[in-house]
Amino acid sequence: xxxxxxxxxxxxxxxxxxxxxxxxxxxxxxxxxxxxxxxxxxxxxxxxxxxxxxxxxxxxxxxxxxxxxxxxxxxxxxxxxxxxxxxxxxxxxxxxxxxxxxxxxxxxxxxxxxxxxxxxxxxxxxxxxxxxxxxxxxxxxxxxxxxxxxxxxxxxxxxxxxxxxxxxxxxxxxxxxxxxxxxxxxxxxxxxxxxxxxxxxxxxxxxxxxxxxxxxxxxxxxxxxxxxxxxxxxxxxxxxxxxxxxxxxxxxxxxxxxxxxxxxxxxxxxxxxxxxxxxxxxxxxxxxxxxxxxxxxxxxxxxxxxxxxxxxxxxxxxxxxxxxx
Amino acid sequence: xxxxxxxxxxxxxxxxxxxxxxxxxxxxxxxxxxxxxxxxxxxxxxxxxxxxxxxxxxxxxxxxxxxxxxxxxxxxxxxxxxxxxxxxxxxxxxxxxxxxxxxxxxxxxxxxxxxxxxxxxxxxxxxxxxxxxxxxxxxxxxxxxxxxxxxxxxxxxxxxxxxxxxxxxxxxxxxxxxxxxxxxxxxxxxxxxxxxxxxxxxxxxxxxxxxxxxxxxxxxxxxxxxxxxxxxxxxxxxxxxxxxxxxxxxxxxxxxxxxxx
Numbered sequence: 001x002x003x004x005x006x007x008x009x010x011x012x013x014x015x016x017x018x019x020x021x022x023x024x025x026x027x028x029x030x031x032x033x034x035x036x037x038x039x040x041x042x043x044x045x046x047x048x049x050x051x052x053x054x055x056x057x058x059x060x061x062x063x064x065x066x067x068x069x070x071x072x073x074x075x076x077x078x079x080x081x082x083x084x085x086x087x088x089x090x091x092x093x094x095x096x097x098x099x100x101x102x103x104x105x106x107x108x109x110x111x112x113x114x115x116x117x118x119x120x121x122x123x124x125x126x127x128x129x130x131x132x133x134x135x136x137x138x139x140x141x142x143x144x145x146x147x148x149x150x151x152x153x154x155x156x157x158x159x160x161x162x163x164x165x166x167x168x169x170x171x172x173x174x175x176x177x178x179x180x181x182x183x184x185x186x187x188x189x190x191x192x193x194x195x196x197x198x199x200x201x202x203x204x205x206x207x208x209x210x211x212x213x214x215x216x217x218x219x220x221x222x223x224x225x226x227x228x229x230x231x232x233x234x235x236x237x238x239x240x241x242x243x244x245x246x247x248x249x250x251x252x253x254x255x256x257x258x259x260x261x262x263x264x265x266x267x268x269x270x271x272x273x274x275x276x277x278x279x280x281x282x283x284x285x286x287x288x289x290x291x292x293x294x295x296x297x298x299x300x301x302x303x304x305x306x307x308x309x310x311x312x313x314x315x316x317x318x319x320x321x322x323x324x325x
Numbered sequence: 326x327x328x329x330x331x332x333x334x335x336x337x338x339x340x341x342x343x344x345x346x347x348x349x350x351x352x353x354x355x356x357x358x359x360x361x362x363x364x365x366x367x368x369x370x371x372x373x374x375x376x377x378x379x380x381x382x383x384x385x386x387x388x389x390x391x392x393x394x395x396x397x398x399x400x401x402x403x404x405x406x407x408x409x410x411x412x413x414x415x416x417x418x419x420x421x422x423x424x425x426x427x428x429x430x431x432x433x434x435x436x437x438x439x440x441x442x443x444x445x446x447x448x449x450x451x452x453x454x455x456x457x458x459x460x461x462x463x464x465x466x467x468x469x470x471x472x473x474x475x476x477x478x479x480x481x482x483x484x485x486x487x488x489x490x491x492x493x494x495x496x497x498x499x500x501x502x503x504x505x506x507x508x509x510x511x512x513x514x515x516x517x518x519x520x521x522x523x524x525x526x527x528x529x530x531x532x533x534x535x536x537x538x539x540x541x542x543x544x545x546x547x548x549x550x551x552x553x554x555x556x557x558x559x560x561x562x563x564x565x566x567x568x569x570x571x572x573x574x575x576x577x578x579x580x581x582x583x584x585x586x
Binding site for chain 1: 370373375394395396397398399400402403404406409410412413414415419423424426427429432433434479
């Protein structure tokens with residue numbers, strides 16, 4: 001199948017996922033009513049549910065999933081490690097520590113976001129400075145530094161959970177597992193996603209070269225050190241934005257790029273847009289399931305992505321040993 | 326075109342090459358010879374600007390390599406590295422196309438000219454039938470030929486190649502050397518790290534011998550290659566034989582070396 005056709009199918013899949021997740025919920029909306037509400041032909045409770053509740057949440061979920069998948073694709077090139085995921089550089093731990101600290105102190109949403117952002121910047125900056133010493137980049141040092149910093153942050157997070165009053169712990173746990181219930185206005189995240197794509201899409205061929213390895217990429221004219229710093233920060237921006245919307249939702253950033261490669265879009269000129277679309281739609285679907293499958297019980301979407309992600313990842317790993325032979 | 330000035334290559338505690346000043350002129354074919362670990366690959370990567378020398382500099386068309394944009398360097402110097410990951414996301418054609426990266430004009434894709442050059446180089450390396458195959462499924466020799474195809478698709482003016490014959494069968498070894506010789510006749514510079522003295526004396530008009538302790542000898546093959554110097558460089562007694570106008574340097578047969586210790 002031609003690559004453009006696969007990408008078109010992923011586009012249609014994304015559209016269907018968005019429509020489906022808007023239609024599904026405590027009040028099911030028939031497709032005709034949904035289309036009427038979306039095109040502005042009706043008003044009333046259905047239109048309110050669509051425009052004020054479900055569309056913002058679906059859009060936020062799509063942006064969040066797209067950003068995580070984009071960050072994952074970038075890091076898998078940067079670290080040349082198929083198991084790289086957006087949370088390795090301490091962004092999630094730093095953001096979590098900030099947000100939980102704000103929750104512990106009883107601060108409002110704006111302060112939670114602010115402290116989360118500050119924590120994410122501090123943690124990813126620390127990982128960057130510790131691993132990018134003297135202009136020499138070492139993926140292993142980056143990975144290990146990220147893991148060590150994350151371990152330290154996790155200890156601090158556990159401490160907060162122990163100290164926090166019982167009533168706030170549940171909210172904290174939801175945030176830690178990843179939950180889109182408090183996503184808020186999706187427009188900033190969608191803008192970030194659009195800007196990142198605009199910067200990255202013209203770099204697809206360069207990423208293809210960079211994936212060959214540092215020395216080879218240098219010999220083909222890629223300014224490797226500058227490109228790696230750029231990718232690091234773009235991936236960090238994507239991850240921070242996603243984490244501030246939905247908490248630390250797992251597995252999307254790790255698995256979606258692999259799924260897209262299995263579909264035959266390993267070329268980064270195709271992989272990046274396809275990962276964004278697939279990551280966005282998968283998270284939207286997972287969120288629709290999490291809030292409606294066991295209604296009135298609402299699950300944090302992160303639990304569902306992990307439950308679905310673990311078997312997929314295991315299957316991928318089983319397949320890899322075949323490919324390595 | 327490519328010139329080394331007072332080049333010093335060293336690891337902590339060990340000097341490999343010291344005071345190397347050589348003008349690698351266009352149209353020449355150089356062999357870099359020496360024992361394992363004598364600094365051949367490090368010197369080649371330094372000449373390509375892929376790593377910095379301890380001292381001295383490399384000039385490309387009279388400009389210091391460090392002050393030329395990487396893409397400009399890559400459009401003039403093509404490198405075949407000794408080691409490269411066997412992992413690649415695409416087909417043999419995808420791989421060879423990446424050799425066009427320094428020249429690619431468009432932002433997203435490849436021009437028809439890029440595609441045509443890649444296809445022609447695949448065919449020149451007898452990889453025509455494999456162009457749609459996943460790179461990772463190619464054999465070692467086929468991969469080496471795909472890497473050669475990417476190098477020639479790069480259309481550089483200087484070819485710096487590190488053990489280009491590895492993994493290749495004899496016909497493909499000869500074909501690759503013939504192709505490099507052809508590029509040199511058309512004005513390109515070729516510098517290759519070799520271990521085969523027959524091919525060095527047959528295909529290379531200039532020789533750079535590394536002793537591995539800072540000392541080196543550089544010059545036209547006729548003078549630089551001699552049984553005495555080579556025996557010293559390799560630490561192995563070698564004898565010269567003339568066969569049909571070619572110079573062969575061979576070690577003693579096992580029986581002449583006395584009993585094994």
